[in-house]
Amino acid sequence: MKFNLLGLLILLTSFGTTSLAHAEEISVADHGVVPGQDATYPLLRLIQSVEGESNITLVFPKGTYKFLPDNALEQFRAVSNHDNSLKRMAFPLFGFNNITIDGGGSTFLFHGRISPVVIDGCHGATLKNFSIDWDKPFQSELTVVENDTEEDTFTVEVDRDRYPYSIKHGEVWFERDGWSDPFGSNIVFDPNTQSPIYNTKKYGVNYSKPVKVTAAGKNRIRFNARGRALPPVGSVLITYGVNPTSRLCPAIHIANSSDVRVENVTVYAAGGMALIAERTENVTLEKMVVTSTPDRLVATRADATHFVGCRGTVKLENCLFEHMLDDGINVHGAYVKVEEYLGENRFICAISHPQQWGLTFASPGDQVAILSRETVLPFHQTVVENVVVLNEERFVITVSDVPEELPTGPLSLENLTWYPDVVMKHNTIRQNRARGALITTKGKVLIDSNYFSSQMHGILIEGDNKKWYESGGVQDVTISNNVFDNIGFEGGAVYPLLASPLLTDEQRLGEGHFHRNVRFINNTIRSFNGLVAQTRSVRGLTISGNKLDFSSDYPANNEFPSIDLHYCDDVNIVDNTATGFDHEPVIAQSPDSTNVKIENNVGFRAPSG
């Protein structure tokens, strides 16, 4: 292939910064990065040697590469929804334009407390064709081998090679790679379903005070149930650390970047989430997989994916997320508290949740809303002029204008500029603790042709200024053509769709509606509990064309309304069908709902009013 100079110039012009003429492929093998020995330092040298260059691809010949924390680059990093700390990083990708890591089908095996991939300040970054795993995961999986209702005890058996432990002063400590965890957060899994066991809450071991155990043979530990239900023989008790040291190591952390693509990457474990992205524009996940290895039940210790204060489009296609110990995806912003108005359009603000401390709430030019913290409804919109960060928790923000008189009640701020559109197509999220998807963004959302089977709500559209302080109210959400399979096997009023702000006792619904324009259409629901949707403070709600079929996989339950409306306006519930239920699922509405049309729903019981 030949280029003349003019042709090359045209090529350079047309490709801009991603010019093929400048693309460089580097085999890591040429730089001392080889399977079977600690690859951390040679990889760091290689990465540092191409700092400032553009269009770099690092190619790994297929193999199992080992990464230890000893010689890893370290930085104090705040990671939203994780525990901030000095973090050692194996792939510290800072400030690149178009960097690609092509694993060539390799396994990247991590040891100890290390953050595998950190992408910060990059414009164009692609991760592809590798898997992330840890030598020792962040949980211990303990098989229940005996339970004794008279003694109120149960006994677990532990594979000590994989989950070494010792018992000191009557407490069990699990030895990790460089630290030990006491018995902490815990959940019971059913190995037959590879999921949290039905109604797992009732088995939870209370660890708010030290959990006393006794050695019960070489590899066995006996627990006193202390009044909780005894987990069945054969089930597996998972314990996964204690706050604030249990979310130190997300597998992939993306911040302050744009145009990030993760393709054909599998995450088998993480001391946190598989992927957490903050203040990043355009993230695409294609065939990303989060799952467990064959010898473990659990994948990541926290969510598969999580997006905080992003914009552009978050796109997930053809992904599989299963066996993680928290949500499949969560997209949100952050409500921050106003601590003090200093005058001159300046506020001292505090980031509300400790696991959001260190977050970049806003930068000059961003649009922010000022809200009542009581109704969580905005009353003024303005532009950020300056932000001075004081510490992890607090910052001083200057805005262009404030109302002549500020309300006397407590206030919050919400960043309106950094909300993404979301596209989710052909993904599977299943067999995990917690929700399938949490969606709180003001962008346009399409969730189409996915499969959900989660222990808690399938899709949660929340917005809370109470507990996690995840903003904001949605504007345009379409949930169509999905399968919701046995949603809610934690038991209780758990829905394929729950759309409702979460308010404290001091907060109240205001004059307006919090969420808008939610369409839940043409979905297929296999259900043991007959539940479809609960909604509150939504204006513009369509639930139509959905098929609800009875499933006998879990105990049947007709305790709660199938469709449950509270304080909604402009509602269409039409053309839904329910089949196979002994008791017809109920459609209910509160008296404060307005403009509600409920028509042509087959197999449902219509509201009495």
Place this chain on the structure above:
Amino acid sequence: MKFNLLGLLILLTSFGTTSLAHAEEISVADHGVVPGQDATYPLLRLIQSVEGESNITLVFPKGTYKFLPDNALEQFRAVSNHDNSLKRMAFPLFGFNNITIDGGGSTFLFHGRISPVVIDGCHGATLKNFSIDWDKPFQSELTVVENDTEEDTFTVEVDRDRYPYSIKHGEVWFERDGWSDPFGSNIVFDPNTQSPIYNTKKYGVNYSKPVKVTAAGKNRIRFNARGRALPPVGSVLITYGVNPTSRLCPAIHIANSSDVRVENVTVYAAGGMALIAERTENVTLEKMVVTSTPDRLVATRADATHFVGCRGTVKLENCLFEHMLDDGINVHGAYVKVEEYLGENRFICAISHPQQWGLTFASPGDQVAILSRETVLPFHQTVVENVVVLNEERFVITVSDVPEELPTGPLSLENLTWYPDVVMKHNTIRQNRARGALITTKGKVLIDSNYFSSQMHGILIEGDNKKWYESGGVQDVTISNNVFDNIGFEGGAVYPLLASPLLTDEQRLGEGHFHRNVRFINNTIRSFNGLVAQTRSVRGLTISGNKLDFSSDYPANNEFPSIDLHYCDDVNIVDNTATGFDHEPVIAQSPDSTNVKIENNVGFRAPSG
């Protein structure tokens, strides 16, 4: 007073960067910094508003100023011999040329975990005319009111207003400002001497496992002595936190700076040292005071002053350091471990002690020695070409050359460029736990006309590659005309002067001598134990003209040699006199000492050999 232009130019030229013409005095009162309310944020605004300016003096009208951590600027900071962490700072003085804080006699009162003064990257900084104190100190002082030999218990009474506590699960927790400390490091003080009680070690409460206590009335706590001696009624048990959260807040931290002066500053408390300086050139302390307030026995939780890897001159004059829970002054460098030789003159090194992690060991241009870690003697000297910091613990250093063949044993590096001269005159260091002064520097040292009365050694010239990894062997030390008063009331072989490297069992004295040229002359020693000096591996030692007088303030003890030589060369022990002892103090020498002259010592028993 009139200037013409020529005169102004001459003035500018002669004063250089400290030109009076540019000096600016700012009253903090004009910027919202006022007594009686949290001054932290207004002060921060003021400091940030003069960033980049030179010759600034911030003047405080006399008053008591309050500093809370809430709105303080925060940074992750490594502080040598402390615990690294995110630190909130009240006076963050970064990168100034000639900044002065003139407190005007004010009290700066801190609350919670905050670092009062941080000077980093400043050329010319003066602190003067203020005191630093905390609302709640970092220790609790518990008065022993009962002891019971039969029950093996003792009972303390606690002023709950000053030292609030609660007992949970049988353990006592002391409530600080934003956190709680369990019963941890502890020492018994004698309120009559305002010092650690004689032989305090025997009363130490073992806290390696949880210390169980019982409530014994409203303000009383009963301890089981568990075989340790019962502290006398009236003595005060001090508990001061646990590692690694007990050294988070030094009062004054100085790093990467030059020409720093602290004058007429008093430190009453600190969650660490009163002053720690790292990699700084020329530090002068004039009339600095570290002491306790009238209602407390203890001042700072750690050393009064500490200098790591400094150069130029460290000068202390007319200072008073008393009641701190660690040494009066410590001057040293750091031995770092060679982990791996990478070839091409590159070493991966590890900082040896966790409380030195984050230290700047060297920069390009520094001279370093390569040492055997067994003998702690250097075998090669070279120049640093590059340093890449990997993480808190490790860095990669490139030097200009290495020997053709490196020894196979373990190696260390020592920085030869960053050792200061030391001048100490007319200071008082007394009534503290631990040593008066630790001096390990290759610079010229003069310690003249000071008063020492410490629980452990008066002056310790150590150098250790074992425990704290404090380098290095001294070259030129004069200790003259000082008073050493009742040195060693911890009991045992504790000397006014101890000069000896500290070696592990695997280490050994090599061919050369570790220390050189130590002169201990014309000092006055009031002593209950008859001890003067123990020395080991010193070449060029003079002990002359010293007066040793018996003191009956503590139990007499003639168990150890008064002057005790081990493997020393070129020694003069002459013209010393001892008076008032029942048993003549002994001068002893090991067979491997050479060129030893012992003459005209009155009241001593000469060596038998």
